[in-house]
Amino acid sequence: MSQQPVRARTAGASKTSLSIKNLHVTREGKEILKGVSLEVQAGEIHVLLGPNGSGKSTLAHVLAGDPRYSVGDRGLDFNGKTLCGVPPERRAERGLFVGFQHPVEIPGLSTAQFLRSAQGALRKSRGQNPLTAREFLQNAKAALVAVGLPEAVLERPLNVGFSGGEKKRLELAQLILLEPTLAVLDEIDSGLDVDGLKLVAAALKRFMLPDKLTPASGQATSNRMLLLITHNPRLLRYLPITRVHIIQNGQIIQSAGPELAEQIAKTGFVNKKIQK
Amino acid sequence: MPPPMSKKLLQQLSARPYKHGFSSKIETDTVPIGLTEDTIRLISGKKSEPAWMLAWRLKAFRHWRTMVTPDWQNVAVPPIDYQAIRYYAAPKRRALKSLDEVDPEIRRMFDKLGISLDEQKRISGVEGMSQVAIDAVVDSASVATTFKAELERLGVIFCSLSEAVQRHPGLVQRYLGSVVSFGDNYFASLNAAVFSDGSFCYIPRGVRCPMDLSTYFRINSAGTGQFERTLIIAEDDAYVSYLEGCTAPKRDENQLHAAVVEIIAKDRAEVRYATVQNWYPGDAQGRGGIFNFVTKRGKCAGANSKISWTQVETGSAITWKYPSVILQGDNSVGEFYSVALTAGHQQADTGSKMIHLGKNTRSTIIAKGIAAGHGNNTYRGLVRVMSGATGARNYTQCDSLMLGSQCSATTLPYIEQRNDSSTIEHEASTSTIRDEQLVYLRQRGIDEEEALTLIVNGFGRTVLKRLPLEFAVEARNLLGLRLEGSVA
Numbered sequence: 001m002s003q004q005p006v007r008a009r010t011a012g013a014s015k016t017s018l019s020i021k022n023l024h025v026t027r028e029g030k031e032i033l034k035g036v037s038l039e040v041q042a043g044e045i046h047v048l049l050g051p052n053g054s055g056k057s058t059l060a061h062v063l064a065g066d067p068r069y070s071v072g073d074r075g076l077d078f079n080g081k082t083l084c085g086v087p088p089e090r091r092a093e094r095g096l097f098v099g100f101q102h103p104v105e106i107p108g109l110s111t112a113q114f115l116r117s118a119q120g121a122l123r124k125s126r127g128q129n130p131l132t133a134r135e136f137l138q139n140a141k142a143a144l145v146a147v148g149l150p151e152a153v154l155e156r157p158l159n160v161g162f163s164g165g166e167k168k169r170l171e172l173a174q175l176i177l178l179e180p181t182l183a184v185l186d187e188i189d190s191g192l193d194v195d196g197l198k199l200v201a202a203a204l205k206r207f208m209l210p211d212k213l214t215p216a217s218g219q220a221t222s223n224r225m226l227l228l229i230t231h232n233p234r235l236l237r238y239l240p241i242t243r244v245h246i247i248q249n250g251q252i253i254q255s256a257g258p259e260l261a262e263q264i265a266k267t268g269f270v271n272k273k274i275q276k
Numbered sequence: 277m278p279p280p281m282s283k284k285l286l287q288q289l290s291a292r293p294y295k296h297g298f299s300s301k302i303e304t305d306t307v308p309i310g311l312t313e314d315t316i317r318l319i320s321g322k323k324s325e326p327a328w329m330l331a332w333r334l335k336a337f338r339h340w341r342t343m344v345t346p347d348w349q350n351v352a353v354p355p356i357d358y359q360a361i362r363y364y365a366a367p368k369r370r371a372l373k374s375l376d377e378v379d380p381e382i383r384r385m386f387d388k389l390g391i392s393l394d395e396q397k398r399i400s401g402v403e404g405m406s407q408v409a410i411d412a413v414v415d416s417a418s419v420a421t422t423f424k425a426e427l428e429r430l431g432v433i434f435c436s437l438s439e440a441v442q443r444h445p446g447l448v449q450r451y452l453g454s455v456v457s458f459g460d461n462y463f464a465s466l467n468a469a470v471f472s473d474g475s476f477c478y479i480p481r482g483v484r485c486p487m488d489l490s491t492y493f494r495i496n497s498a499g500t501g502q503f504e505r506t507l508i509i510a511e512d513d514a515y516v517s518y519l520e521g522c523t524a525p526k527r528d529e530n531q532l533h534a535a536v537v538e539i540i541a542k543d544r545a546e547v548r549y550a551t552v553q554n555w556y557p558g559d560a561q562g563r564g565g566i567f568n569f570v571t572k573r574g575k576c577a578g579a580n581s582k583i584s585w586t587q588v589e590t591g592s593a594i595t596w597k598y599p600s601v602i603l604q605g606d607n608s609v610g611e612f613y614s615v616a617l618t619a620g621h622q623q624a625d626t627g628s629k630m631i632h633l634g635k636n637t638r639s640t641i642i643a644k645g646i647a648a649g650h651g652n653n654t655y656r657g658l659v660r661v662m663s664g665a666t667g668a669r670n671y672t673q674c675d676s677l678m679l680g681s682q683c684s685a686t687t688l689p690y691i692e693q694r695n696d697s698s699t700i701e702h703e704a705s706t707s708t709i710r711d712e713q714l715v716y717l718r719q720r721g722i723d724e725e726e727a728l729t730l731i732v733n734g735f736g737r738t739v740l741k742r743l744p745l746e747f748a749v750e751a752r753n754l755l756g757l758r759l760e761g762s763v764a
Binding site: 061064065066067068088091092098104106107110117118121157158178 | 710711712713715716717718719720721722723724726730731733734735736737738
């Protein structure tokens with residue numbers, strides 16, 4: 001596969017990481033994130049849990065580079081380099097992918113054309129040759145099969161008339177096709193039934209798999225990272241979670257191992273507040 | 277706080293590169309500046325026209341002098357001094373007998389525009405490109421027509437209108453002015469008086485034209501107006517697909533382009549006419565650019581005939597144009613699909629007229645207007661159902677996409693219904709590009725300009741997909757080019 005050398009190259013470079021330190025974010029003058037800190041290392045799956053309005057989705061938008069949010073000039077590093085002031089497309093080129101809670105509809109833009117443009121742009125930025133139309137279609141169809149979407153989706157306008165579940169599956173298909181190192185997925189599990197959840201979990205597990213054996217140690221290492229944003233811990237049962245963070249009112253109020261997610265599943269967020 | 281992306285981006289949406297802005301040094305035969313009966317006699321004389329042709333021109337000119345410039349349109353037209361325009365400029369060396377005689381400089385000009393006048397190249401062209409016969413018109417004259425011999429074998433006549441006047445005077449005399457009369461409107465009358473050349477196309481009964489026919493109009497000379505006239509006749513059961521492209525050099529002056537296109541479709545005939553209009557639109561300050569005042573009309577004369585207009589209007593400083601269909605034959609079909617982009621200081625007042633005369637006639641109007649920068653985009657349409665048009669149906673959809681806060685979009689639909697059994701539907705929408713859409717595409721690695729292009733092309737998709745492949749690619753690039761350079 002033509003993608004292989006690139007993965008190897010990224011993997012061979014210094015270890016991947018996402019470092020958020022004391023991040024403050026405002027939108028239209030209102031402070032939404034009030035000093036958030038979070039570290040994700042290569043091979044790790046982190047979960048950000050929190051009630052509606054806690055600032056979860058804001059973090060996803062900020063990581064994407066949405067210019068409607070004001071971020072300072074520090075506090076956001078990706079693979080050792082700052083993301084502050086870096087436009088969204090450059091972040092994507094560096095291997096950052098954000099799956100949105102509400103993927104936007106673009107009337108008239110076929111899903112196929114969109115995927116081809118995105119994959120083409122990213123391949124170009126990595127110095128790879130463009131894929132032929134046939135190669136692209138093979139890749140795209142494989143990604144759709146993996147998330148349980150029919151091929152016919154390719155001809156439909158992007159996200160237009162898609163059900164909530166279909167939109168989420170298409171986000172996941174993009175993750176597979178675009179091969180980032182860090183995936184930030186906002187409510188990827190909403191609108192999905194149990195079978196859908198299992199499919200998402202399987203795809204995410206595959207995403208986290210190591211690219212290759214590191215010759216020196218003989219051990220499998222993954223450079224992939226996952227940050228799952230959700231208010232519903234159901235999906236987490238199917239995944240090997242590294243760390244769970246609770247966000248409330250723009251601040252992370254608690255961080256712990258996967259057992260925290262189980263606890264939240266039982267007791268909800270209200271009790272968390274009291275605990276603190 | 278940085279301004280939202282689209283605002284920042286769209287504030288800069290005024291200057292766009294125009295890649296066809298070069299001019300070529302071609303030896304040119306001209307008439308003196310200004311317009312009198314003598315000018316018309318001179319033009320007619322240069323073309324050795326028969327007496328009836330000159331008489332028609334003079335009739336039109338005398339009528340034109342009694343008319344006043346229309347002022348109902350929603351565009352600001354500076355006063356035009358018709359005595360300051362040159363009404364005829366033709367390249368001296370014209371290919372009359374064979375394509376080998378085409379002036380190499382003209383050939384180079386068309387190569388530069390991406391139009392090959394070389395038949396061999398066309399035949400062995402890029403995979404997926406259909407064969408296209410081209411009539412190349414520079415300023416006032418046709419300079420080359422390709423594939424004439426092949427077409428003649430089928431009885432298809434495809435040549436310049438000047439040549440048709442000489443070789444097929446009967447056909448020209450019978451049909452010229454039969455759809456757009458010499459007195460139709462101010463600019464059509466001016467055209468009838470001074471038209472210099474254009475394309476003539478005749479598809480005999482039962483013939484399905486095997487290749488797309490195409491006219492490429494190029495304004496080259498300064499200070500010259502272009503007044504071409506196209507006449508297309510499809511006999512019973514004939515079919516033809518016709519393409520028209522236009523470009524002009526960058527100049528500080530405004531140049532007038534007042535063209536007329538007439539189409540006649542007989543019983544069960546079908547004519548598809550596609551235009552990609554890319555005349556020079558003027559610079560970022562609104563200096564220069566073409567005044568594109570065009571009358572295009574088709575007549576579905578026969579039963580079950582069909583005329584379909586598809587236009588992509590991206591150029592010109594001012595566009596004034598309403599490709600229309602007169603639905604005379606029973607069960608005839610008229611279609612109008614349009615994407616009109618006004619950026620910079622461009623103004624467009626464009627739309628369609630569908631006149632239903634026959635029974636069970638059907639028409640569709642899909643108009644997509646894109647306004648950016650200081651652009652002013654108006655859709656103006658008329659659906660008229662006459663009393664005899666029992667069971668007539670029209671569907672109209674007008675969508676406007678507005679980019680930024682300096683532009684304007686207006687929709688002016690007129691409906692006249694004189695038969696109660698008819699059905700007329702009208703839908704309209706106005707939208708803008710949302711920041712979320714740009715962020716979404718950019719998050720996937722697509723840069724800002726390309727993201728804008730994808731969204732704008734998505735907006736125009738129902739129209740763009742109707743263009744032949746070759747044209748669709750050009751149109752897509754044009755819409756993109758128009759927005760390119762808008763990001764600092």
